[in-house]
Amino acid sequence: MEITMTVNGAEYTRDVEPRMLLIHFLRDELELTGSHWGCDTSNCGACVIWLDGAPLKSCTALAAMAGGRDIRTVEGLERDGELDVVQQGFIACHGLQCGFCTPGMMMTARWLLDRIPDPADAEIREAISGQICRCTGYENIVRSVRWAAAHSRGAAGPDGSGAHEVTV
Amino acid sequence: MQVPSHVEYERATSVEHALELLARFGPESRVLAGGHSLIPMMKLRLAQPETLIDINGISGLSRIAMEGDELRIGALVRHAQLLDSALAGEHFPVLHDAERVIADPIVRNWGTIGGSLCQADPSEDLSAVFGAIRATAVIQGRDGARAVPVREFHLGPYETVVAPDELLTELRVPIRPGGGSAYEKVARRVGDWSVAAAGAVIWLDPASGTPTVSEAGIGLAAVGAGHFVAEEAEDFLRGQPVSDEMFARAGQIAAEHCTPSADQRGPADYKRHLTGELTTRALRRAAARACGQEA
């Protein structure tokens, strides 16, 4: 069947089998290999992308279901060559080691900060609770998200008030 | 790599259209809502439908609203939407308690209320919740709609009264003032299915000194309770004065009457023990909320 969808602002049309999972469509058909595929049980979250603005485990949806809809992947985080503040946070705070979980973690983090610009640690941990990291012990991921919150435009007042103190 | 086997895909644009597609493609077709139970089952080849009827594009099934003295929840309402609904939480805190511990925030963005009930997994948390609060399921067929109490909805594991050519469209919950409700779940780790879980709703009659229980509902998940409820414990509670001792006895009765089986989540006696304890805790919290003592 033929499906058309918008991914990171560009429109793509492909002929696919209805049984194709969205993660495989993104990686194999569109060659957007930033999103990872890490399990068969919907548990790891390496595949998290946004579908119509809400994070989705793209291994648990068919590409066909995304037809006519809007997708954002980790490749769509950077704008005009500038990394998203979440990506900068992961660099600044060593939020990754092997990097396998990172695309999903960052997509969820971006979504969290859009909804809750200044989340508490508990809110960050809750947001990523459906995602598994085998390297970092999560501590640095939480720190990275906090860094991103503190360095987001609007999170801090002109004099820096409202920003968390962040140690890198 | 696990992927579904060959399948056809159709999109329904309205309830009528979905029913027409289900009739046209016959019993080998399956409704596709959030897909968060069906797609994993298809990957494992535990489900091999010939045609999927995607109902995500149907508008009008995603509503949470009060109508008369009923709370109405559309079948396509997502877990996250129910968790965010102040209206649902105000009338039945048990819905919010349960939604906080169903899967994880990402899964909750897409899994639906209707899909949860129709999946009829013996561990489905919402089956216990909607059983406890005595919801009614509205099932639409080509000849019209029928209303079935959730306590008669499940025929067994993965089996419901919804026929292959029918659609669950809505859940309706009667509202009565003076009640309180709560949900208690034990899982091996955050986001996992219940080892055991109990939901309780309780209405108090404050007439004389110690309030008495005028009505109670108790739902159980993952422990083999008939229709996901603990009727014997509910019968025991009606008319009893509110006390920790009564709630502990009700918990014992619920534990005696459930039929848990041993699996990778734990042995049967542990699940039975949890059933008693979680029922007691849910009742205590529900009663405290009914008395306005706990948010």
Ligand SMILES: Cc1cc2nc3c(=O)[nH]c(=O)nc-3n(C[C@H](O)[C@H](O)[C@H](O)COP(=O)(O)OP(=O)(O)OC[C@H]3O[C@@H](n4cnc5c(N)ncnc54)[C@H](O)[C@@H]3O)c2cc1C
């Ligand atoms: C990682 C993970 C963890 C989870 N943890 C939990 C948990 O802790 N507790 C819990 O309760 N659940 C849990 N779930 C299940 C989750 O709640 C599912 O979303 C839900 O069970 C099914 O909803 P769905 O919309 O995805 O249904 P689908 O997968 O689309 O459908 C499920 C079944 O219902 C049928 N169906 C769906 N909608 C209708 C309708 N309107 N009318 C008729 N038939 C219909 C389908 O044909 C299919 O047979 C988990 C799921 C995942 C992936």
Ligand code: FES
């Ligand atoms: S690949 Fe999607 S959750 Fe693991």
Ligand code: FES
């Ligand atoms: S950085 Fe290796 S899994 Fe998270």
